[in-house]
Amino acid sequence: MDKEGKLDQTVISALFSHGLMGVEIPTQYGGTGSTFGSAIVVIEELSKVDAGVSVFCDIQNTLINTMLMELGTEKQKDKYLNRLATDTVGSFCLSEATSGSDAFALKTNAKKDGDAYILNGSKMWISSADIAGVFLVMANVDPSLSYKGITCFIVDRDSPGISIGKKEDKLGIRSSATCAVHFDNVKVPSENVLGVVGHGYKYAIGMLNGGRIGIGAQMLGIAQGCFDKTIPYTLQRKQFGKPIFDFQGINHQVSRVATQIECARLLVYNACRLKEAGLPFVKQAAMAKYFASEVATETTSKCIEWMGGVGYTKDYPMEKYYRDCKIGSIYEGTTNIQLNTIGKHIEQEYRGKD
């Protein structure tokens, strides 16, 4: 999957049939009826094997399903939740060529036309666009209102005017295809507006907070998975008559990295706990995501070193974990954005005490 840059159909089908694509969707809609915490654990476990599979599962659970469950009308939920739980992949379309961190500068527009909207524009960096059956698209109904015109639309794949651009040739998470998506006079009925017109910016921010915990879990899984594959080798590989694990130089590095992974784990699980308890969790989610991505970067880099020469080859899996983790500090909010968010919360916490 890494080489070909796409998900194997048997993997996609297995994720659906095991109920892993609709973890939080209520059973009445054909979902698994479990908790956010369960979804986080699913993402962590999948990431221990392949981060491309886990991001695919993460986006569906933490972004697509959550938005529909929290904002959807009964009609929208009836129409889409069952499909999302059983066989339909969803894609989240926010970023564009000229708007990444500056998300609200998006240019895709939606002109009202009777009982529908006409969408025009191009989205970039859209995960799973090649296999998605439904897209959640952020478009602006009135650019003169600036970001307050951003609205979320549910767009079916077979709507005329949608075209999927070429797949990006990425460094990592290659099994998850990332493409541009073009909207050329795509007609979307008004009943497919998700939530309130003009509130899209709020929804995007809100959902991405939960999504951040998911990415934190993904980075945690990458770190743990890579670590689990490396340590047995260090216990067997002998140099100067003893396993390299026995040399204090290696041993101490291993202990430090293991501690960092544990810290990342606690940040992710704590952010998850706060969210499930209905307590404020935005600061902690940002911390979990940025910290876990840094831990994954350090862990995978160190693992390659501990493996020595073989770690540098494609014959061993460490190089894949090393490539896969880099995206963690970039997508769903760059590390700089996370640090901005944390700083803002700290400012609010302390300013209020004046």
Added chain:
Amino acid sequence: MSLRVMVGVKRVVDYAVKVRVKPDKTGVITDGVKHSMNPFDEIAVEEAVRLKEKNVANEIIAVSCGPAASQETLRTALAMGMDKAIHVEIPQPQYDTMQPIHVAKCLAKLATDYKVDIIILGKQAIDDDCNQTAQMTAGLLDWPQGVYASKIEKDGDLLVVTREVDGGLETVKLKLPAVLSADLRLNEPRYATLPNIMKAKKKPLDKKTPADLGVDLAPRHQVVSIEDPPTRQAGAKVADVDELISRLKALGRI
């Protein structure tokens, strides 16, 4: 004809764990060690679920005799598709000395009380390798047995069981009710899906005690000591057959 099937499941140390002997030689270390359902029992559960899917069975029940933790194993069986579970709760000290004969007596009583038509057990547990419970249960109930089953089919009122025996495959026809034991090649157990794991939480789990079943758990064996097998000694290379023979003679082996 719709049958009621009862499957016995045992919570054992996971097959992948490196088992270590306790320093006091009274047993192996089980505290903090990963446990799972006995692999042969998973195959038995899978067979029962398939019988239900084929409409041969209409009710499939999982049973476990063990301490409180056995409930986890029963929940796994429920997640794989069993309809309900029965936990015969055995306190830890009595569980430590429990033998297949005691389990067989519990199963026999339950089979009679619940009017079971087929009992399927794993052929042996991977912790004690006894391979006795199915046979003893059949004996106590005076039911026919089809053990080491690699294929189970229904033929009218009879069960046709293909058994893996030392000489090859043997096919037997059994009248019902009967006791079967599952061998490795009977089927490949399914993974419980997440939705089924959630549903299993709501399925009924009845609790019984050995006293309820009139079973006396007094042990008939006493474990004297448990030790590691002797560590393998180094071998020696010999130059030719003559040297081999003279070495063996010198060692008193021939």
